[in-house]
Amino acid sequence: MVWTTGVRASSLTEQIPAERDRQGRLHVDANLKVIGQDDIFATGDVAYAATDDIGNFALMTCQHAISLGRHAGNNVAAQILGVAPTPYSQPKYVTCLDLGAWGAVYTEGWDRQVKLVKEEGKSLKTQINTQWIYPPAADRTSALAAADPMIPVVA
Numbered sequence: 001m002v003w004t005t006g007v008r009a010s011s012l013t014e015q016i017p018a019e020r021d022r023q024g025r026l027h028v029d030a031n032l033k034v035i036g037q038d039d040i041f042a043t044g045d046v047a048y049a050a051t052d053d054i055g056n057f058a059l060m061t062c063q064h065a066i067s068l069g070r071h072a073g074n075n076v077a078a079q080i081l082g083v084a085p086t087p088y089s090q091p092k093y094v095t096c097l098d099l100g101a102w103g104a105v106y107t108e109g110w111d112r113q114v115k116l117v118k119e120e121g122k123s124l125k126t127q128i129n130t131q132w133i134y135p136p137a138a139d140r141t142s143a144l145a146a147a148d149p150m151i152p153v154v155a
């Protein structure tokens with residue numbers, strides 16, 4: 001199956017008077033605060049966030065949502081506590097595309113350099129789908145440890 005419908009941010013973003021991109025995502029600053037708003041942060045699929053300082057922006061993907069979520073949670077707490085926020089940055093970009101029985105293709109960089117194919121790519125994809133994208137165990141210590149914005153999603 002080839003899915004070409006694309007994705008869109010939640011319509012809840014329309015309740016916030018701020019600039020949005022073509023997919024409905026809210027423009028945010030480096031700390032993930034909605035531009036023009038003092039007390040609203042956006043993250044994951046609803047944030048239009050720069051991943052680096054050379055013009056790349058987060059996509060509506062798990063790899064970005066995980067890191068964006070960690071940073072936004074951290075920065076909301078930082079604002080409440082009156083301590084410095086941690087600017088969001090995620091310069092490393094990868095893709096891993098499952099192609100069924102043939103295997104998978106893993107690429108690195110925004111120019112998508114192929115690094116792994118077939119069984120090697122599939123092994124990585126299986127690891128992503130069965131381990132990486134799942135939330136931590138539902139206990140305070142594991143949840144707080146997993147929320148650290150300094151943990152790289154892709155090392």
Ligand SMILES: Cc1cc2nc3c(=O)[nH]c(=O)nc-3n(C[C@H](O)[C@H](O)[C@H](O)COP(=O)(O)OP(=O)(O)OC[C@H]3O[C@@H](n4cnc5c(N)ncnc54)[C@H](O)[C@@H]3O)c2cc1C
Binds near residue numbers: 010012059061063065
């Ligand atoms: C079919 C499909 C396949 C995908 N495959 C991939 C893939 O292979 N690789 C990849 O990287 N990404 C993939 N994605 C994208 C990935 O799932 C998203 O980028 C990621 O889940 C975004 O995380 P998020 O936390 O921002 O939002 P979500 O995971 O969408 O979480 C938002 C949460 O908010 C809840 N919510 C919504 N409205 C309200 C409300 N009013 N009150 C309270 N709660 C509310 C929702 O129920 C949901 O639990 C896929 C997405 C889809 C739909």
